[in-house]
Every structure is written in C-alpha cells, then in structure tokens.
Amino acid sequence: MEGSGVGECVGTDSRRPFLDRLDRRSSEQLRGLGTPQRFYRGDVLMRQGEPGEFVMLLTDGRVKITGQGREGSTVILDFGIRGDLYGEIAVVAGGTRLADVVAMGPAEARRIAAMEFHHFLEQYPNATKELLVSTARRFLVAQAQRKVPRKATPLSRVAERLSYLVDMCGVATQQGWLIDIPLSQSELAQFVPLGRTVVAEALENLRTLGVITSSRMTIVVTDRDKLDTLHRQQV
Ligand SMILES: Nc1ncnc2c1ncn2[C@@H]1O[C@@H]2COP(=O)(O)O[C@H]2[C@H]1O
Numbered sequence: 001m002e003g004s005g006v007g008e009c010v011g012t013d014s015r016r017p018f019l020d021r022l023d024r025r026s027s028e029q030l031r032g033l034g035t036p037q038r039f040y041r042g043d044v045l046m047r048q049g050e051p052g053e054f055v056m057l058l059t060d061g062r063v064k065i066t067g068q069g070r071e072g073s074t075v076i077l078d079f080g081i082r083g084d085l086y087g088e089i090a091v092v093a094g095g096t097r098l099a100d101v102v103a104m105g106p107a108e109a110r111r112i113a114a115m116e117f118h119h120f121l122e123q124y125p126n127a128t129k130e131l132l133v134s135t136a137r138r139f140l141v142a143q144a145q146r147k148v149p150r151k152a153t154p155l156s157r158v159a160e161r162l163s164y165l166v167d168m169c170g171v172a173t174q175q176g177w178l179i180d181i182p183l184s185q186s187e188l189a190q191f192v193p194l195g196r197t198v199v200a201e202a203l204e205n206l207r208t209l210g211v212i213t214s215s216r217m218t219i220v221v222t223d224r225d226k227l228d229t230l231h232r233q234q235v
Helices: 024-031 089-092 114-123 125-146 154-170 185-191 196-208 224-232
Strands: 035-039 043-046 054-060 063-068 076-082 100-103 109-115 170-172 177-179 212-215 217-220
Touching: 024 054, 024 114, 024 125, 035 224, 043 054, 054 089, 054 114, 076 125, 076 154, 076 185, 089 114, 089 125, 109 114, 114 125, 154 170, 154 177, 154 196, 154 217, 154 224, 185 196, 196 212
Parallel strands: none
Antiparallel strands: 035 109, 043 100, 054 109, 063 076, 063 100, 170 177, 177 217, 212 217
C-alpha cells in the first residue's frame, strides 16, 4: 500500500518510528496487540479533546497531525509514517487528546486499549524509554516550528519544511528525493504555515531555480544542497 512503490520511506536516525526503535521481542509483542483497523484519506484516527482510551500503532500509510492555529485555522503539526505510535499523551498523562490524527490516504493501524498499552509498557521498560524519546522529539519539533526566524522569507520557510520532509520521508529516485507523502498544496501551506497563494509562489520559485519538480500531490527535490542553502541563508 506504500504510496510510490519506488522504495520504502523509513525515516532517518533521528526520526526513526517508535516501532523500529524497539528490540525484536517488544516489537513483536506490540504488533500483536489490539485490533487492526483500515482508514481512507480524511478519516480521523483520533480527535482533539477526546479522552485517551486507546493508542494507535500505524502499520501502513501516512497520517497528518492537525491542530488549531491563530484565528481557528487548521495547522498541520507533523506527519506520521508506518511504525509511528499516536495517542500516547492522553493515555499516559490522563487528559484529553491534544490534536487530530487524520489519514492521508489508505492506512492501517492497530487500535490498542489504554489498559493493554500500560501493561505492555510495564512488561518492556525499554519501550517506555523509547516512548519518552519519541514524545520528547515531538515537543522539540513543535517548539522549533514556533520559533521561525523573523527575517525568514516564504521561500526559506517552504525550503525548510521540504528539507524536513525529505529527512522524514524522502525516497531516493533517479530524479532526486521523492517526498513519499501524498501532499496537496493546501496541506503544505498548513504545514509551513503560510497562506496558500504565498506557498504556491514559493513553490514556483523553487521550480524555476531547479530545486524541485512537482505535479499533483507529488514533490521531488532535485537539488538537495540548494534547498538546504536556501533555508539556511535566512536562519
Ligand atoms: N506536535 C505534535 N507533533 C506530533 N504528534 C503530535 C503532536 N501533538 C500531538 N501529537 C500526537 O497526536 C496525538 C493526539 O492524541 P494524544 O494527545 O493522546 O497524543 C498525541 C500525539 O501522539
């Protein structure tokens, strides 16, 4: 079911999904917990404000994590790939969900009841440590996203986000780094976050500079070095 069929996006070391960071025993155990569920583009796996009755282990497909920006607009906080685990915050902290988790295409996840997940963590202390690492990283990413340098231009902000996506989910092809997430232009705008027209202009500039090629829902970074230079210039 993987989007492109050209290889699998597995994340870089710093962005390795939770499941892939577990040892063999705990990974096998976790993959056997809960019940499998299928989702399609736009389906909500969990919703902001709901109580934490379960976690979801994403076993295939892609998700986006959305929250509310200023003036109630939707902001994409991050994207998720196979092996990521969602819903741990409300399950562990006992409050309500911080964000929506939404399928970006066909996806599969195991829904694991909170009690069952707690029991798993008690049995596998190393999984508890890895869970802490993955949750702490989410907060670091969210923090970095809030600290956009004042002089950053739309072009450099879009370049920085594309560079992040290549690290997270880039697949090497003959043309360059394919971002293996089915991403519409308005979703990219929600992720930067900037208005759609401004992001469309920045993408056009990147195409003209020979840094990317793009077609409907697909972006290929053809010049990674130039992309990184563009976003570092403004930092
Ligand atoms: N900023 C974020 N980046 C990535 N994932 C997040 C972020 N905020 C919340 N989540 C995930 O989305 C889930 C929503 O439900 P929870 O708050 O229980 O747990 C949350 C995390 O798993």
